[in-house]
Amino acid sequence: MLGACNLPLFGTAILIGGDGMDVVIKNGIIITMNKERAILKNFSIGIEDGRIIEIAEKIKGEADFVIDASKKIVMPGLINAHTHLAMTLFRGVADDVELLTWLRQEIWPIEANLEAKHVYAGALLGCLEMLSSGVTCFNDMYFFMEETAKSVESIGIRGVLSYPLLDFGDESKGKEMLKEGEKLVKEYQGKELIVPFFGPHAPYTCSEELLIRVKEAADRYNTGVHIHVAETKAEVEESLKERKKTPFEYLESIGFLDKNVVAAHAVHVSKKELEIIKEREVKLVHNPICNMKLASGVADVPEYISKGICVALGTDGPASNNNLDMFEDMKICALLHKITKMNPSVMSAEEVLEMATINGAKTLGLENEIGSIEEGKKADIITIDLSSPNLAPLTNPVSHVVYAARGKDVSDVIVNGNLVMQNRMIRGVDKEDIIKFAEEQAYDLFKKAGREEKLMGW
Numbered sequence: 001m002l003g004a005c006n007l008p009l010f011g012t013a014i015l016i017g018g019d020g021m022d023v024v025i026k027n028g029i030i031i032t033m034n035k036e037r038a039i040l041k042n043f044s045i046g047i048e049d050g051r052i053i054e055i056a057e058k059i060k061g062e063a064d065f066v067i068d069a070s071k072k073i074v075m076p077g078l079i080n081a082h083t084h085l086a087m088t089l090f091r092g093v094a095d096d097v098e099l100l101t102w103l104r105q106e107i108w109p110i111e112a113n114l115e116a117k118h119v120y121a122g123a124l125l126g127c128l129e130m131l132s133s134g135v136t137c138f139n140d141m142y143f144f145m146e147e148t149a150k151s152v153e154s155i156g157i158r159g160v161l162s163y164p165l166l167d168f169g170d171e172s173k174g175k176e177m178l179k180e181g182e183k184l185v186k187e188y189q190g191k192e193l194i195v196p197f198f199g200p201h202a203p204y205t206c207s208e209e210l211l212i213r214v215k216e217a218a219d220r221y222n223t224g225v226h227i228h229v230a231e232t233k234a235e236v237e238e239s240l241k242e243r244k245k246t247p248f249e250y251l252e253s254i255g256f257l258d259k260n261v262v263a264a265h266a267v268h269v270s271k272k273e274l275e276i277i278k279e280r281e282v283k284l285v286h287n288p289i290c291n292m293k294l295a296s297g298v299a300d301v302p303e304y305i306s307k308g309i310c311v312a313l314g315t316d317g318p319a320s321n322n323n324l325d326m327f328e329d330m331k332i333c334a335l336l337h338k339i340t341k342m343n344p345s346v347m348s349a350e351e352v353l354e355m356a357t358i359n360g361a362k363t364l365g366l367e368n369e370i371g372s373i374e375e376g377k378k379a380d381i382i383t384i385d386l387s388s389p390n391l392a393p394l395t396n397p398v399s400h401v402v403y404a405a406r407g408k409d410v411s412d413v414i415v416n417g418n419l420v421m422q423n424r425m426i427r428g429v430d431k432e433d434i435i436k437f438a439e440e441q442a443y444d445l446f447k448k449a450g451r452e453e454k455l456m457g458w
Contacts, residue, residue, distance in 0.1 A: 022048050022049065022064050022065065023065045023066075023414065024046055024066045025067045025381065027044060027068065027069055028043065028069030028073065029041050029042075029072070029073050029074065029397055030043050030075070031075040031398060031401065032374065033075070033076050033358045033373065034372050037350060039397055040055070042070075043055060043057055044056060045074065045373065045381070046059040046061070047379040047417050050379060051379060053376075069383050074373070074383050077134060077357075077380040077413065077414075077415065078135045078356050079136070079137045079139075079313075079356060079371065080326055080360075081264075081312035081314040081360045081364065082226075082262075082264040082265075082285040083317055084140065084142045084319075085122065085140045085142060085317075086123045086126065086142050086148060087122060087317035087319040087320075088123075088125040088438065090319035091322050093110070094319065095293075095322075099231065102320070109449060110446065110449040112449070113448040115445075117444075118442075118445045119143060119147040120147035120148075121440075121441035123150075124151040128431060129324045129325075130326075131157055131413055131426055132407065133408070134326065134413065135326055136381075136413060136414075137159070137160070137361075137380060139159075139197075139314070141162045142163075145161050146184070146187075149161060149194055152193055155426070155429060156415055156416075156418055158195075160224070161184065161196055163180050163181045163198075164201050165200045166202070166210075167206060167207050168205055174207050175213075178210065181214075182221075184196050189223065193415070195223070197224040198217055199225070200214045200225065200227050202227060203239065203250055203251060204238060204239065211251070211256050219258075224261070225261045227261065229247050229248060230246070230247045230248065230263075230267055231264075231267055231291075232297070248266075257282050258280055259280065259283075261280070262364070264285045264287065267298070269304075277304075277309055283310045283311075284304060284310070284363075285312045286313055286355065287313075287315065287316040288332050289316070290317075290321050292336065293320060298336060301333070302341060310362050312355055312356075313326065313333060313359075314329075315329055325406070325407040327401075328406070329356070330402045334349065334402060350398050352402050357371050359371075379414050380414065381413075382412065382414070383412040384400075384411065385409055413426075
């Protein structure tokens with residue numbers, strides 16, 4: 001399942017570098033997301049060897065490359081903390097149905113025909129979409145992860161990658177799948193742009209033995225665990241019926257929960273479970289648009305945050321969102337909880353931006369490296385062009401980012417100190433070639449699944 005496909009690279013990120021200071025971003029309005037949540041006007045950032053070395057009104061020394069940010073907001077790159085990237089190929093395939101029908105009748109039958117080349121094409125398209133809309137890091141769970149890794153390295157984005165582990169109670173199958181997950185971790189641990197996690201799909205698709213073995217392996221390799229938990233009421237009811245425990249209670253009873261666990265969704269969570277989550281320092285990822293679209297429910301994120309639980313933000317896969325625009329997710333996240341609580345002060349713009357930046361970094365164990373603009377951290381930075389009509393006049397930069405900005409307003413993207421998008425052009429990548437390749441591979445996949453009618457124009 002992990003074998004790489006023999007397909008051409010569709011780009012190689014053009015790196016800005018050299019002796020001395022690599023990049024200077026000058027005269028910007030900087031939303032730092034540091035502990036003080038400082039906003040700096042007409043400040044500059046010096047970047048060298050991939051890291052932020054200076055933040056000041058004037059930067060000393062020479063730079064290889066200068067970005068004039070005098071009419072731009074400068075901020076940390078957004079972190080998409082839960083997605084299934086290669087499912088860009090499934091965009092629009094199965095809409096307006098509930099989750100289990102969506103999975104069992106539409107998605108899983110098509111996925112049974114997946115090949116490495118399909119995942120490579122879908123992941124390339126997803127990386128292109130995310131970089132174009134200001135995402136510099138994402139947390140992904142999907143098949144043929146080496147293909148997603150290849151797309152990460154060729155385009156220059158940062159990826160936290162996990163192979164989906166599920167055995168539906170077949171413990172021998174679980175052992176084999178865990179070997180695949182362990183192979184991924186061994187191969188990519190220590191890479192510059194890739195952080196490998198273990199990815200047990202969910203409590204209802206994994207045997208108890210598999211979950212326990214995953215926990216042991218994650219501790220052994222000192223890495224994270226990415227899992228879906230408590231996404232629907234049906235999942236909770238089934239867990240109570242089979243185990244007499246809710247999903248988080250069950251995971252706690254087998255010793256699975258820990259501070260390295262990233263639990264996506266957590267829509268239906270009891271007060272008792274919240275105490276467990278807080279005590280174990282489990283990280284949660286809120287996926288508001290997906291949960292709304294599939295009518296899974298509304299996670300009580302304001303309550304989670306009030307208890308001191310770390311909550312990040314994710315789009316989920318492009319088949320259930322149906323895009324990867326984190327700006328859209330931020331706005332909808334804020335508005336959803338205001339109307340649900342009938343309280344306009346709930347989920348402030350700053351709280352939502354924290355979810356998409358520094359909380360995303362904490363969730364992935366990367367808070368010492370990314371998620372804020374601070375000296376010593378890696379330079380994962382984006383700029384937002386303030387010349388767009390929807391961003392004028394500028395009054396409150398954080399409010400503008402959450403409520404007014406769109407992915408199309410992102411102008412420049414720096415990942416790991418490398419300028420990967422300049423003035424909305426992704427460097428070293430042919431956008432049209434990637435889109436064409438993805439369309440061809442989507443048709444090939446749907447044809448193999450007997451669903452070629454799903455694509456228009458073929």
